[in-house]
Amino acid sequence: MTEARYKIVFDGEPMPGVAMDTVKENLARLFKSDPSKIDGLFGGRSVALKRDLPEEEADKYLSALQRAGANVRKEHDRAAELSLVATDDHPDPNAVAAAEATTTDVMSCPKCGHEQPKSAECQACGVIIEKYLARQAQLAEESAPQKAAAVAASATTETASPYAPPQAQVGEQLPEFGELKVLSTTGRIGRVRYLGWSMGLLLAFLPIGALIAGSMAVSTTLSGLLVIAACVALMVVSLFIGVQRIHDMGWSGWLWLLNLVPVVGSVFALLMLFMPGTAGPNRYGPPPPPNSRAVIVLAWLILLVPILGIVAAVSIPAYQDYLNAEMGQSAGIDQPAAIEGEAAE
Structure with missing residues (x-):
């Protein structure tokens, strides 16, 4: 058959x-x-x-x-x-006759x-x-x-008809992973890369903050302009990163505007942090490539920031109380010596 x-x-x-x-x-x-x-x-x-x-x-x-x-x-x-x-079931009669007629x-x-x-x-x-x-x-x-x-x-x-099917072989597959572009609203990034890029953005703005602090000694107008420019740049880059994270979940990037709504923005920010992306390709492209070691380290650093803040909020007041107690003890020791000196006079 x-x-x-x-x-x-x-x-x-x-x-x-x-x-x-x-x-x-x-x-x-x-x-x-x-x-x-x-x-x-x-x-x-x-x-x-x-x-x-x-x-x-x-x-x-x-x-x-x-x-x-x-x-x-x-x-x-x-x-x-x-x-x-x-076929084997229906052989060619001419071929069979020729084979039978061949004697040598x-x-x-x-x-x-x-x-x-x-x-x-x-x-x-x-x-x-x-x-x-x-x-x-x-x-x-x-x-x-x-x-x-x-x-x-x-x-x-050859000039082919527009209704004719393509003749090329399907030899090229879709790309396994999408291309990474920080300054773009296209593409996708996962949760770990979203955290890592956010931490990298904060580290990049540290020297800018030092520059703004130094410019305050020169001119308050100049420092004000630098603050406005830095805030605008930080907002734009955060917008690019956030839109790509929302694309990874299969949602429209316009939903990033929910971050500006009170209360709702806090809940949506948590969704962006914890909700996993789609496993395969979606309408915004192939999945992002695997996370590099640097991205993973930056993601852990940004997770440590609130922990360090809590530790600082607890330890700094305790340390100040300890210094005040030490200063009080030293002041109590010096006061009797001063009174004895006055009495001797």
């Missing part, structure tokens, strides 16, 4: 929760095609993206296209299964075509048949990449 063949059908619909523009960009990158040609696949009618595929290869195409956001399905390719190729083992030289009884050497041209076939196979392997490049170049020069 012939092997079942399948085709990949696309109705022009994206996967649930995936934006249409994202699907178009992913398909254009997968098929290495012009985005204007990809738009023709979203005309509202079914298009067979790939035909005549075995089940294993069809599953590979189906998985890759669904990860790209295209709502595709696998169907039996009935037209490909209707083949006139001879006769061969043809692969180089000159001379017919002779089977032999290792051609009686006409004298070529060693086994070595000649091995050399031809080696030449064919060496020329295969050049032929493939020529076929690909000729295929790109």
